Amino acid sequence: MHWSATLILSACFLGYLFIGAAVFSALESDNEDGVRGNVRQFKDIWLGNHTCVSDDDLEQLIAAVITAYSNGVSPRQNATSPSNWDFSSSFFFSGTVVTTIGYGHISPTTRGGQVFCIFFAFIGIPLCGILLSDLGSRMGKQARRLEDRIGEWKHAAKYPRITRLAYLFLIIGVGTLFFITFPSFIFSAVEGWTYRESWYYSFITLLTVGFGDYVMGINEDINYPTVYKWCGYAWIFIGLAYVALVINMVSDLFTKWGKKLDEKAKKKDEIPEENGNTAETEEKKMKDDAEVELTHVDELENNHNMDSTNL
Numbered sequence: 001m002h003w004s005a006t007l008i009l010s011a012c013f014l015g016y017l018f019i020g021a022a023v024f025s026a027l028e029s030d031n032e033d034g035v036r037g038n039v040r041q042f043k044d045i046w047l048g049n050h051t052c053v054s055d056d057d058l059e060q061l062i063a064a065v066i067t068a069y070s071n072g073v074s075p076r077q078n079a080t081s082p083s084n085w086d087f088s089s090s091f092f093f094s095g096t097v098v099t100t101i102g103y104g105h106i107s108p109t110t111r112g113g114q115v116f117c118i119f120f121a122f123i124g125i126p127l128c129g130i131l132l133s134d135l136g137s138r139m140g141k142q143a144r145r146l147e148d149r150i151g152e153w154k155h156a157a158k159y160p161r162i163t164r165l166a167y168l169f170l171i172i173g174v175g176t177l178f179f180i181t182f183p184s185f186i187f188s189a190v191e192g193w194t195y196r197e198s199w200y201y202s203f204i205t206l207l208t209v210g211f212g213d214y215v216m217g218i219n220e221d222i223n224y225p226t227v228y229k230w231c232g233y234a235w236i237f238i239g240l241a242y243v244a245l246v247i248n249m250v251s252d253l254f255t256k257w258g259k260k261l262d263e264k265a266k267k268k269d270e271i272p273e274e275n276g277n278t279a280e281t282e283e284k285k286m287k288d289d290a291e292v293e294l295t296h297v298d299e300l301e302n303n304h305n306m307d308s309t310n311l
Helices: 003-049 055-070 087-098 111-151 160-191 195-206 226-310
Strands: none
Touching (some): 003 055, 087 226, 111 226, 160 195, 160 226, 195 226
């Protein structure tokens, strides 16, 4: 890629980050201030109603609650609540590690668990990437068959760009329907989230952002069917393969766009060289013509002298 195209792409990327920072700051900062104010007000009211509890004691309780949540343990849990580290939950955690989703709702806290997690991720992430790449390539073959069928449309050759866009929108639309829309309805019904929250969770999960603010199958007040969790695990894995396919398609578009910019930049660089080469060629041609004229004059003079001598 030409350096000018790289600069343009870098500027667009930085601009995109600046836009994101400005929008997130505008949307979230006021809400954060409101939450802080509500917490302070609640603490003051609670301490006023419970005068036997000091402010330091309350702070210690809050610190203990925060520590419990950071270790994946809800203070509301009782002795009969399921463990965060039973086989099913541990399997889900292992999947979030190798897929790099990393919700963060639970994490290993023991020395052995942390060391094992390092080696597990070191081997598992490349292995998962290979498997997802294979699944994505298989999906890509089916997608190319669909593209070929669309290309058989009688007006496809006449409108190649429109045909390409129609193909992309069809792939994205069908994938969104199966991997975002339908699962979001299920999450909303089972988890008790709003549809917006379910849609948000689906996108954040399949894009491997995984904030951990919403996680399926961890609400202690819900008795989840076993099939629900395992279907959720399958949805994540197949959905990641689909997202990889879409990202590759979009990346190809940006790559082609970059190549076009590169070709335009090269053409601009070649124009001065061509002009310079043209000028040099014209100058050389003029010198050659002058030398030919001088040679012709010399020949005429020699012939004239020979004629004079003969006379």
